[in-house]
Amino acid sequence: MKNLIEVKNIKKNYGKKEAVKGISFNVQENEILGLLGPNGSGKTTTIGMLLGLLKPTSGQILINNLKLENHRIEILEMINFISPYIELPKKLTVKQNLNVYAKLYKVQNIKERIEYLSEKLRIEELLDSITGELSSGQKNRVSLAKALINEPRVLLLDEPTASLDPEVGDFVRTFLEEYKKEKKISVLLASHNMSEVTRLCKSVLMMKNGEIIDQGTPDDLITKHGRTNLEEVFLKLSRSQSEFN
């Protein structure tokens, strides 16, 4: 299976502070890789570097075999991102927002693409609504539509179901599973929801203080650490590391 994301020994320093300390990992085609870690462990910094918003102090990032530092625009055309911490312009309607981003990503058949995503994400009836007036669950599905507007080959998800009720959360997870299977995309999922990670991810990276402290499939990690679920593994690793720091 081809690696769509290749991260090679990337570091990020802010002055003397080392936010990310030389991590390496790959994400294959048709794979969802979980990125776990407590707050401040370097997850957002890592995603920021993959999106080209942050320049690594050293190391290399390749997306679909292209070096990010040399092919920023080509890479951004095949990548997208969703996070509860960023929003779409609130005063525009859903359709206007999707239309704007379809133009920015130079989508060819804008009307068909918006119709397809609207149907898949059940937002047809929201298209003429003002984005700022939507509920959290509706906004989340609209943001997901924006993140898929360019048919990305690589999708970066930062807490994609944070603040969603269980029904909407389950809908989003099911959608992501099916979409990944259908389009064979690579997904990097940063989440604090361990059941979500267990359900969606083939393998998991555990980060702490800018380093990868463990990795493997959710089942392997649970067995290796003698716990009954991933949340217990997360707590054990977070706390045991803290003792050393």
Place this chain on the structure above:
Amino acid sequence: MSLTRIYGLFLRHFYLITRSFPRILDLVYWPTIQITLWGFISNFFATHTTYYNNAVGVILTCAILYDFLFRTSIGFNMLFLEEIWSRNFTNLFIAPMKIGEILTSLVITALIRSLIGLVPAVLLTSPLFGISILELGIFLFFLFLSLYIFGITLGILVSSGLLRFGPSFENIAWSTMFLLAPFGCIYYPIETLPEVFQKIAYILPLVYIFEEARNILINQTVDIENIYNAFIWNALYFTLSIILFYYSFNAAKNRGTLINMGE
């Protein structure tokens, strides 16, 4: 450069303007208030001083020119700040847009925003005060173009600061024009300024633009050198602003400002 992307980003702001009546009102309100206020002040000068033979025309024309500059600069900053306030900044910078495309789109949108405000103000001056800014003739175009370039330049400089320092730089965005206004010699000749201030004024394009506007209206002659000097200084500052914007973008990628913008 992709026209589609430039058009796409233009649409993002066009939709916002057309969807919000207060925004349209805001575009028209301030220029109108400004022009009306200065019209009355000008009328006062016309009856109480002999400094200008045609004080209403000169002062009101300069007020319109200055307001165009003010609208262009603030308009450009507003477009950038809108992205920060709406927490859309990250979405924009992870879209496959070149910096040149972002700037071009904002420059065009800022022009349209300024024109929306300018046209009603210009139309009002004739019935209210019997003045037509068109008296500046063909050279009016060059004066407006020069002001537009300088307004955009200030906008790019402030946006560079926002990129580099984050939203905390916002207050600077609002005060730039007020800081430069005394050196621009908008309503008075440069000789009015103290000598030290005159030296500063001479390295700004504003003084050449407003001196020339007064020259055309009062002396009915055209001094091409003023227009030429304004363009030379504009070219220099505009180039510097573009270089600074690219520098700030790279600095923001090193410091992480882009990912924390809006927080």
